[in-house]
Amino acid sequence: MLNYILRRLGAGLLLLAVVTAVTFWIFYVLPRWAGVTPHGMAAMYVGKAPTPEALDATVERLGLDQPIAVQFFDFLRTLLFGQEFTFGRETVECAAPCLGYSFTTNSPVLPQLLDRLPVTLSLGLGAAVIWVIGGVSVGVLSAVKKGSIFDRLAMGTALIGVSLPIYFTGLLALAFLVHEWGLFPVSRYVPFAEDPVGWYQVMLLPWITLAFLHAAQYARQTRAGMLETLNEDYIRTARAKGLSERKVIFKHALRPTLTPIVTILGLDIGMVLGGAILTEKVFSLNGVGAYAIDSIVAKDLPVVLGVTLLGAVFIVICNLIVDLLYPVVDPRVRIAT
Amino acid sequence: MRKRTLGFVALGAAASLFLSACGGSATGGSDSASENEFDQGSTQIVNPSDKTGGTLKYAIEADFDSTDPGNTYYGWSWNFQRYYARTLLAFNPEPGEAATDLIPDMATDLPEPNEDFTKWTIQIQEGLKYEDGSEIVAEDIKYAIARSNFNGGTFSLGPQYFATHLDQADHNVYEGSDPLAGFDSIETPDDYTLVFHLKDSFSEFPNVLAQVQTAPVPIEADRGELYQEKVLSSGPYKFDGEYEPGVKLHLERNEHWDASTDPVRPALPDRIELEIGVAQDEIDQRLVNGDIDVDARGTGVGAAMKGTLLDDESAQGNLDNPYTGALRYVNIHTPIIENVACRQAIMYAADRDSLWRAWGGEPGGDIATNLLPPAIPGSNPDSDLYPSEDNKGDLEAAEAKLEECGEEDGFSTTIAARAESDEDVQTAEALKESLARVNIDVNIETYPTADFFGQYAGSRDFVRENEIGMSVSGWGPDWPTGYGFASKITHGDAIMETGNFNTAELDDPEINGLWDQALQTEDPEERADTYEQIDTLVMENAAILPVVFNKALLYRSDELTNAYYQPAYMMYDFMALGVDRG
Numbered sequence: 001m002l003n004y005i006l007r008r009l010g011a012g013l014l015l016l017a018v019v020t021a022v023t024f025w026i027f028y029v030l031p032r033w034a035g036v037t038p039h040g041m042a043a044m045y046v047g048k049a050p051t052p053e054a055l056d057a058t059v060e061r062l063g064l065d066q067p068i069a070v071q072f073f074d075f076l077r078t079l080l081f082g083q084e085f086t087f088g089r090e091t092v093e094c095a096a097p098c099l100g101y102s103f104t105t106n107s108p109v110l111p112q113l114l115d116r117l118p119v120t121l122s123l124g125l126g127a128a129v130i131w132v133i134g135g136v137s138v139g140v141l142s143a144v145k146k147g148s149i150f151d152r153l154a155m156g157t158a159l160i161g162v163s164l165p166i167y168f169t170g171l172l173a174l175a176f177l178v179h180e181w182g183l184f185p186v187s188r189y190v191p192f193a194e195d196p197v198g199w200y201q202v203m204l205l206p207w208i209t210l211a212f213l214h215a216a217q218y219a220r221q222t223r224a225g226m227l228e229t230l231n232e233d234y235i236r237t238a239r240a241k242g243l244s245e246r247k248v249i250f251k252h253a254l255r256p257t258l259t260p261i262v263t264i265l266g267l268d269i270g271m272v273l274g275g276a277i278l279t280e281k282v283f284s285l286n287g288v289g290a291y292a293i294d295s296i297v298a299k300d301l302p303v304v305l306g307v308t309l310l311g312a313v314f315i316v317i318c319n320l321i322v323d324l325l326y327p328v329v330d331p332r333v334r335i336a337t
Numbered sequence: 338m339r340k341r342t343l344g345f346v347a348l349g350a351a352a353s354l355f356l357s358a359c360g361g362s363a364t365g366g367s368d369s370a371s372e373n374e375f376d377q378g379s380t381q382i383v384n385p386s387d388k389t390g391g392t393l394k395y396a397i398e399a400d401f402d403s404t405d406p407g408n409t410y411y412g413w414s415w416n417f418q419r420y421y422a423r424t425l426l427a428f429n430p431e432p433g434e435a436a437t438d439l440i441p442d443m444a445t446d447l448p449e450p451n452e453d454f455t456k457w458t459i460q461i462q463e464g465l466k467y468e469d470g471s472e473i474v475a476e477d478i479k480y481a482i483a484r485s486n487f488n489g490g491t492f493s494l495g496p497q498y499f500a501t502h503l504d505q506a507d508h509n510v511y512e513g514s515d516p517l518a519g520f521d522s523i524e525t526p527d528d529y530t531l532v533f534h535l536k537d538s539f540s541e542f543p544n545v546l547a548q549v550q551t552a553p554v555p556i557e558a559d560r561g562e563l564y565q566e567k568v569l570s571s572g573p574y575k576f577d578g579e580y581e582p583g584v585k586l587h588l589e590r591n592e593h594w595d596a597s598t599d600p601v602r603p604a605l606p607d608r609i610e611l612e613i614g615v616a617q618d619e620i621d622q623r624l625v626n627g628d629i630d631v632d633a634r635g636t637g638v639g640a641a642m643k644g645t646l647l648d649d650e651s652a653q654g655n656l657d658n659p660y661t662g663a664l665r666y667v668n669i670h671t672p673i674i675e676n677v678a679c680r681q682a683i684m685y686a687a688d689r690d691s692l693w694r695a696w697g698g699e700p701g702g703d704i705a706t707n708l709l710p711p712a713i714p715g716s717n718p719d720s721d722l723y724p725s726e727d728n729k730g731d732l733e734a735a736e737a738k739l740e741e742c743g744e745e746d747g748f749s750t751t752i753a754a755r756a757e758s759d760e761d762v763q764t765a766e767a768l769k770e771s772l773a774r775v776n777i778d779v780n781i782e783t784y785p786t787a788d789f790f791g792q793y794a795g796s797r798d799f800v801r802e803n804e805i806g807m808s809v810s811g812w813g814p815d816w817p818t819g820y821g822f823a824s825k826i827t828h829g830d831a832i833m834e835t836g837n838f839n840t841a842e843l844d845d846p847e848i849n850g851l852w853d854q855a856l857q858t859e860d861p862e863e864r865a866d867t868y869e870q871i872d873t874l875v876m877e878n879a880a881i882l883p884v885v886f887n888k889a890l891l892y893r894s895d896e897l898t899n900a901y902y903q904p905a906y907m908m909y910d911f912m913a914l915g916v917d918r919g
Binding site: 031034035036037039040041042043044045046047048050051052053054055056057058060061086087088089090092101102104105106107112115171174175179186188281282284286290291294297298299 | 399400402403410484488489490491493494495496497500501510511516559560561562563564565566581582583584585612613614615616618619622623626628787788790791792795796798799802825833834835836838
């Protein structure tokens with residue numbers, strides 16, 4: 001078991017290295033192919049109408065004229081062993097794992113990421129709870145009451161949920177539920193530890209909006225899986241044995257249906273934790289997703305690398321957890337060690 | 338009075354993502370119409386009050402370039418940072434024409450120049466204090482200027498006027514044990530006097546002394562790039578906790594600031610809160626609902642809210658529609674379209690009316706037929722070297738010019754526009770259509786906004802390799818004079834390899850000479866005459882096709898006191914604002 005986990009983590013690390021290299025390549029090599037000079041790149045990070053001296057200094061400060069390999073290994077060395085940074089006359093130790101300092105705001109990347117992580121964790125995990133419970137329950141009910149009005153309504157709603165993008169449902173929810181009817185407060189994220197009630201109030205609407213998008217998929221998947229399983233011979237046998245319908249559904253039919261659900265859940269949570277960009281932007285939540293998109297627009301490489309790595313880490317970890325959960329959900333599965 | 342209305346705006350914004358056309362008269366209306374008038378804040382102080390207290394709430398979508406006064410160039414940032422950064426001089430806190438006059442802030446009087454404007458002497462008030470109670474001395478201002486302009490590249494975001502004009506050998510304050518050793522272009526004979534030595538005559542130097550780079554920084558407080566986390570305040574407010582990039586900046590009162598020394602800041606609210614990272618549509622909605630007081634960006638509401646507000650009768654008294662001070666224009670690149678007659682053909686053929694419509698018509702601004710915006714002395718918005726009926730373009734004159742430049746069958750060229758700016762792209766499309774009438778075939782290429790001047794239209798190599806004949810641009814003044822507005826976009830010396838904002842690469846000896854001459858002229862009116870001549874010459878050279886003098890639509894809540902548009906900052910004067918929640 002431990003061996004398995006270690007092997008998976010090893011593969012994960014390799015993946016992270018590849019992701020980093022590709023991000024670097026996109027940032028540095030692609031523009032050079034397009035004929036952009038280091039000074040052209042530097043113009044991004046200076047004020048309007050810069051002097052040539054300012055451009056020279058920026059090229060040097062950000063190392064834009066260094067060969068890509070040098071920059072890449074510099075980044076890896078900083079990440080693994082930390083580095084000292086000089087600001088004016090002040091030298092600051094950035095301990096490993098050090099993601100460096102933002103090109104545009106000069107703030108340290110890792111602490112910024114960690115500051116924003118609670119927002120994204122709150123959003124992602126809270127929404128996941130709603131979409132799993134909501135989606136799976138609706139799916140089960142729809143399967144059991146196949147063809148009923150409830151089934152049709154639920155599947156119709158699910159279709160709407162899958163089809164409508166967050167920037168539509170989110171803006172709609174904001175317009176009516178917040179601004180028009182005042183059912184939800186207009187305010188910023190407050191940490192759970194500071195004000196649990198306030199946190200819940202602020203997060204509820206983003207949770208519901210994000211969950212609406214995902215729940216639909218879970219409902220449809222659960223319904224399809226349940227319908228298939230309910231036609232299996234062993235279900236008929238279970239019913240023939242005289243088991244209660246409740247036991248048949250929850251013990252015998254739902255469990256095998258959950259395996260694919262757990263798989264997509266792992267991927268979904270991994271992705272949402274890497275930053276639910278649209279949801280965060282629409283609800284003006286300053287999470288990892290908003291940080292990611294802002295840094296991409298500003299070509300803030302250290303931040304882009306930071307958020308990309310964090311997203312990749314979450315996907316690797318969530319997938320690992322999912323794989324470890326398979327035997328729990330379905331006892332027929334054994335992890336190969 | 339709080340208003341919970343206009344909820345349809347966000348819906349409209351959502352819908353406009355699907356439907357490119359967004360008109361309609363969706364609005365809930367206000368609870369009651371404001372007693373004020375449309376555009377009142379452009380010329381008068383609205384809701385005058387000396388009521389103190391309360392929290393003034395700002396929101397903005399994009400972050401500061403930096404909260405460090407030594408390293409910032411955003412217009413709103415210059416306006417906002419005055420809460421905690423006092424400057425040597427300031428613009429007169431009054432609406433209208435008087436607003437562009439300079440008055441002393443930390444200084445006791447305006448600076449005294451020598452005969453040829455190469456030496457300037459200024460005194461500061463005694464007894465000014467930082468937030469820690471220590472005294473502000475002349476050397477702190479000298480150091481602040483040195484660190485912002487002579488730093489070996491540590492700071493690259495702010496303007497470089499001191500670096501350009503001070504008579505100073507290479508210097509880096511972050512090298513060596515004494516940061517000011519060898520920095521002798523600014524002398525401080527005593528604790529309250531500064532003497533600036535310039536390389537060349539610079540009669541408009543006092544305008545540079547109104548920039549936030551003159552806010553004092555004691556050497557020992559400077560932490561390089563990290564100073565922005567907590568700037569040592571010299572103004573009426575100080576940081577409440579650290580600045581959180583992308584999230585917030587909160588300010589509280591600075592007890593050591595003395596109101597009697599400060600002619601610029603009434604400092605009415607007890608607290609200033611700036612929320613960062615709020616989507617523009619959300620800001621507009623909160624502004625109208627009274628959940629925030631000011632959109633810190635200061636350039637007006639977004640497209641979705643604009644339509645809604647203009648259609649809403651009861652909102653008219655809450656709206657101001659001032660000039661933003663910016664000119665929207667098209668550069669006609671002289672190295673690509675070399676013959677001046679060919680460029681003039683473009684000037685004649687352009688349908689200015691349709692270009693103006695691309696900018697939203699009436700509320701978007703006025704048709705521009707000259708270079709200098711109306712608020713700038715020397716501007717003559719009535720001058721029009723390329724007149725035509727109803728501004729639809731003079732095709733006959735255009736064809737004659739084409740013949741003159743030997744292209745009687747027309748020619749082909751490429752125009753560059755910023756991909757993320759709908760107005761820029763629509764301007765390019767409108768121009769393409771109007772030039773097609775005289776067989777000038779225009780190919781539109783769009784490039785990312787962030788790199789537009791660094792790598793595309795502002796890169797001389799790129800422009801030549803791709804034969805880009807025109808580019809859509811916009812420009813606002815660093816200070817409200819002809820030089821502060823147009824020197825960077827029309828002086829030959831301003832041409833750069835990359836990051837080039839004299840994108841037309843206009844390098845006319847006569848124009849360059851007039852710029853230099855203006856800087857040796859003391860009388861502002863005489864300077865204004867020179868600027869008018871430059872304006873005409875730029876138009877004759879047909880290097881810049883003016884499109885609109887931009888206007889913004891600003892929402893001013895009834896709870897906001899002392900609101901007026903300050904043309905020097907090109908937005909509401911943040912320092913004057915207070916709140917009265919009734």
